[in-house]
Each structure stands twice: as structure tokens, then as C-alpha cells.
Amino acid sequence: MSKPRVLVARAIFPEIIAKLEQHFDLETNQPDEDMSGTRLIDKLRDKDGAFTTGSVRIDKTVLQACPRLKICANMAVGYNNFDLDAMTAHGVLGTNTPDVLTDTTADFGFALLMATARRIAESEHYLRAGKWHKWAYDMFAGADIHGSTLGILGMGRIGQGIAKRGAHGFGMKVIYHNRSRLDAAMESECKARYVGKEELLKTADHLVLVLPYSKESHHIIGAAELALMKPTATLVNIARGGIVDENALVQALRKGSQGGGIAAAGLDVFEGEPKVNPELLTVPNVVLTPHIASASVPTRRAMAELAADNLIAYFQTGKAITPLN
Numbered sequence: 001m002s003k004p005r006v007l008v009a010r011a012i013f014p015e016i017i018a019k020l021e022q023h024f025d026l027e028t029n030q031p032d033e034d035m036s037g038t039r040l041i042d043k044l045r046d047k048d049g050a051f052t053t054g055s056v057r058i059d060k061t062v063l064q065a066c067p068r069l070k071i072c073a074n075m076a077v078g079y080n081n082f083d084l085d086a087m088t089a090h091g092v093l094g095t096n097t098p099d100v101l102t103d104t105t106a107d108f109g110f111a112l113l114m115a116t117a118r119r120i121a122e123s124e125h126y127l128r129a130g131k132w133h134k135w136a137y138d139m140f141a142g143a144d145i146h147g148s149t150l151g152i153l154g155m156g157r158i159g160q161g162i163a164k165r166g167a168h169g170f171g172m173k174v175i176y177h178n179r180s181r182l183d184a185a186m187e188s189e190c191k192a193r194y195v196g197k198e199e200l201l202k203t204a205d206h207l208v209l210v211l212p213y214s215k216e217s218h219h220i221i222g223a224a225e226l227a228l229m230k231p232t233a234t235l236v237n238i239a240r241g242g243i244v245d246e247n248a249l250v251q252a253l254r255k256g257s258q259g260g261g262i263a264a265a266g267l268d269v270f271e272g273e274p275k276v277n278p279e280l281l282t283v284p285n286v287v288l289t290p291h292i293a294s295a296s297v298p299t300r301r302a303m304a305e306l307a308a309d310n311l312i313a314y315f316q317t318g319k320a321i322t323p324l325n
């Protein structure tokens with residue numbers, strides 16, 4: 001019997017490719033190959049399954065052009081690159097990679113928060129530029145982490161991981177807002193108090209965004225929300241770029257803590273990534289990283305393994321391990 005045909009839309013670990021090759025007739029893209037529009041359709045048209053990442057968009061046009069397609073296994077916990085309703089309508093299963101990246105991503109959220117609040121990136125650039133000649137009492141003086149109020153918008157697994165790190169590791173007071181409230185046991189484990197969105201914005205010294213991206217969360221942080229935040233506040237986004245109105249954020253960062261804006265931001269995700277709004281590059285009080293929150297070697301391997309296992313399980317048994325629809 002012939003093997004199912006699978007497209008690996010982005011280059012991944014060679015050992016995962018080798019594993020997939022045992023089960024599938026595999027086509028693997030090169031790291032720099034464009035995987036959008038007609039290019040993706042050309043590759044996917046004759047495939048039964050796809051190994052995708054967050055930058056590979058599976059929408060109605062792709063689904064209509066690829067009638068053989070049965071499953072798209074995303075190597076990501078987020079799946080806003082999938083039009084899940086359209087996939088369901090076309091009988092295409094979507095899968096993601098929850099749990100395996102929770103701790104690594106929460107670690108990174110915390111690292112980005114600390115780099116931003118304590119101005120680590122900005123001060124490193126200063127040192128490398130040969131500008132450090134003397135001590136100064138206010139040189140790169142930032143905001144404290146310990147004892148401050150940590151606000152979390154989106155309290156799923158990663159949000160809970162960040163809350164635990166903040167409360168147990170740094171003695172932070174944790175407040176959160178989410179579509180649904182955690183049960184009492186989990187609130188107590190995270191030492192987190194549920195508050196309304198306005199209170200969250202007004203009270204947090206540091207606000208971390210960890211909610212999924214959807215029509216509802218598009219620009220959920222815009223000019224009005226930034227205006228509610230403390231002028232000394234730090235904003236960190238490790239969720240999806242579209243959650244924040246980047247133009248409004250640039251304005252708030254330009255104003256800074258003295259001018260009625262906010263003190264600083266740490267961004268791992270961007271509205272038009274991998275293109276970054278050039279205005280952001282001109283603002284000193286923002287730390288910018290290229291969507292690497294889940295990028296530890298063991299975690300990226302575990303994500304790839306789970307996405308591969310979803311494909312294998314589906315074609316062997318008809319059931320995936322972490323299905324979305």
C-alpha cells in the first residue's frame with residue numbers, strides 16, 4: 001500500500017524528518033522557501049497531510065485547492081494560522097502542541113519582563129557602543145520586579161506558569177484577567193487574584209499578554225488601554241502581535257513615563273512579522289526579540305515530535321493526540 005503524502009512546510013530537525021519518512025511519502029521545504037499563497041497550494045495540492053508552523057496559513061483558498069488534505073499538524077500551541085471553521089467544514093483535522101512548551105515559554109516571558117524592566121538590552125547596546133565611561137546614580141535605573149504587581153492578561157497554561165514564577169520566585173502580587181476565572185485551587189496555587197480588565201490595566205506594574213489571538217483579542221491593547229496603565233509600567237507581549245495596536249504602543253513609548261505614556265515594552269511578537277514596524281526600531285525603551293519564546297532546543301524538539309506523532313497517530317488510527325476540531 002502506498003504511504004500517505006505529507007508536506008513538511010518548514011524545515012525541521014533532521015531526526016524528525018527521518019522519523020516521518022518511515023511513515024510517509026515526504027516532501028520537505030527548504031528553510032528559505034516562501035510558503036504563502038499559490039506556492040503553498042502548489043506544494044499541498046497532492047498531499048494528504050501537512051506539518052505546519054505558525055507562519056503557514058491554512059485558509060479557505062488553500063482548503064478549496066487541496067481536496068486530498070485530511071490533517072494539518074501545527075508545531076505551535078497557537079493556531080491562529082488555521083481557519084479552523086473552514087477546516088472543519090472541509091473535513092480537515094487541525095492539531096497543535098500544547099503543554100510541551102508551557103514552561104519554556106513562561107521562562108522566556110519572565111526573561112523578557114526582566115530584560116525590559118531592568119533595561120538589560122538597552123544597557124548592553126550602550127556598553128558595546130563604547131559609551132560607558134563613568135558611574136552615574138541614574139544610569140539605566142529601571143523598575144523593580146520583586147514585590148511589584150504582576151498583571152497577566154490571558155490565564156491559560158502559560159499565564160499560570162508566569163504567575164507561579166512571579167508569585168513564588170519573586171514575591172510579586174499577581175492579578176489576572178481572563179475570559180473565565182480559574183478555580184479556587186488553581187488561583188491559590190498561582191497566588192493570583194482575578195480582577196476586571198480595567199483594574200488590571202490600572203494596577204499592574206508589569207503587564208504580560210499571554211492570550212490567544214482572535215477577532216475578539218485583535219488590538220485589545222490600544223491607545224485607550226495604554227492610557228489607563230501606570231506611566232511607570234512595563235508591557236510584555238509573548239502572545240501574538242495583533243493583540244497590541246503597535247502604532248498606539250509606539251506613541252505611548254515615545255511619551256514614556258514622564259510624558260503620560262508607559263515606561264517600556266518587551267515584544268517577542270509583531271503584527272506583520274517577520275517584518276517589524278520600522279517605528280518600533282526607533283524607540284529605545286523597547287526590547288525586541290524574533291518570536292523565540294518557545295525556542296529552547298529540548299522544547300522545539302518536543303514540539304516537533306508531538307506534531308509528527310499527531311500525523312503518525314492520525315494516519316495509523318484515525319485519531320490524533322492533540323486534536324483541535
Ligand code: 8YV
Pocket residue numbers: 052053054055075076077078079101291293294
Ligand atoms: C512557535 C508559538 O514558535 O506555539 C506557539 O504558539 O507562537 C511558537 O511557539 C511558532 O508559532 C512557530 O510555529
